Amino acid sequence: MSIARLQVLGDLRVGSVVRIRLLIQHSMDTGYLQNMLGQNIPRNVIKTITCHADQSEIFRVDPSSGIAANPYFEFSWRVVPVRSIRTVWIDDIGIQGELLTPINVSINVPTKS
Amino acid sequence: MSKLGAVHFSRRTLLTKLRRSLDVSLGISLARALPLVGGGLSLFGTESTLAQGMYSGTLRSLSELVDPLISGAPLSKTRVRIEMPLLADNGNLVNLAIKSDLPMTQDDYVEKIYLLSQRNPVVQIALFHLGPWSGDANINTRVRLAGSQFIVALAQTSKGKFYYDKFDVIVTESACVDGS
Numbered sequence: 001m002s003i004a005r006l007q008v009l010g011d012l013r014v015g016s017v018v019r020i021r022l023l024i025q026h027s028m029d030t031g032y033l034q035n036m037l038g039q040n041i042p043r044n045v046i047k048t049i050t051c052h053a054d055q056s057e058i059f060r061v062d063p064s065s066g067i068a069a070n071p072y073f074e075f076s077w078r079v080v081p082v083r084s085i086r087t088v089w090i091d092d093i094g095i096q097g098e099l100l101t102p103i104n105v106s107i108n109v110p111t112k113s
Numbered sequence: 114m115s116k117l118g119a120v121h122f123s124r125r126t127l128l129t130k131l132r133r134s135l136d137v138s139l140g141i142s143l144a145r146a147l148p149l150v151g152g153g154l155s156l157f158g159t160e161s162t163l164a165q166g167m168y169s170g171t172l173r174s175l176s177e178l179v180d181p182l183i184s185g186a187p188l189s190k191t192r193v194r195i196e197m198p199l200l201a202d203n204g205n206l207v208n209l210a211i212k213s214d215l216p217m218t219q220d221d222y223v224e225k226i227y228l229l230s231q232r233n234p235v236v237q238i239a240l241f242h243l244g245p246w247s248g249d250a251n252i253n254t255r256v257r258l259a260g261s262q263f264i265v266a267l268a269q270t271s272k273g274k275f276y277y278d279k280f281d282v283i284v285t286e287s288a289c290v291d292g293s
Binding site: 017018030032033053056057058059060061062063064065066067068069071072073074075076077078080 | 205206207217228230233234235237238239240241242243244245246247248249250251252253254255256257258288289290
């Protein structure tokens with residue numbers, strides 16, 4: 001099972017604006033909570049999440065411990081003809097993650113009504 | 114009153130003892146029983162929050178939040194809107210939407226959106242980087258809140274203008290502070 005999911009909502013045509021939903025499985029430990037033995041759980045949150053459409057960046061977020069566990073982001077993107085969306089992220093202890101989502105963009109320009 | 118106080122004290126002492134000598138199976142049953150003594154513990158709230166190494170509880174003002182970011186640039190409370198519940202039952206997960214009708218063209222677009230918190234130990238909840246490729250500046254996410262406070266969304270455009278919105282939210286159960 002993958003630890004991240006990316007979903008594109010809307011009409012994948014060049015020029016139209018679609019919504020992208022991104023969900024990453026991560027505990028986002030704040031550093032303030034304790035385990036059952038009363039020991040502090042060290043802080044470990046995702047520092048940066050970046051989405052690329054082929055080579056160009058389309059979205060970047062720098063979360064902190066103020067983002068809930070299993071961070072979820074929904075954002076917009078104006079569609080350009082690309083083959084995939086690549087998402088990379090890194091957390092405080094240096095663990096990196098990557099998700100490659102192939103997409104199927106229709107090159108027909110949307111008709112004006 | 115004195116009798117009630119004594120009950121609280123004995124529960125608290127018991128809790129401390131249990132926490133020190135604990136095996137895992139006991140831990141789980143203890144975690145289930147703990148909400149019952151939560152009310153008693155809150156009497157000693159400062160002590161328990163300090164024990165977690167958290168310096169929270171102070172409420173920052175709007176200028177304390179935004180001044181370091183805008184450095185004197187004009188600021189207006191228009192064109193950006195926060196949508197979230199008025200009453201959040203659980204601060205660990207609160208849905209939040211940032212909506213804006215600011216233009217997203219090649220020469221005028223929203224560059225950054227700061228999400229700031231008045232009470233959380235970490236002021237900046239998140240920083241979003243956008244651009245003309247975004248199409249619009251609408252973002253949904255889920256945040257953690259350490260108590261009732263206002264949330265600020267501050268948008269910075271490529272022309273150096275700032276727009277913000279402020280939203281008051283009541284949080285019943287704080288994140289950060291360990292309920293157990």
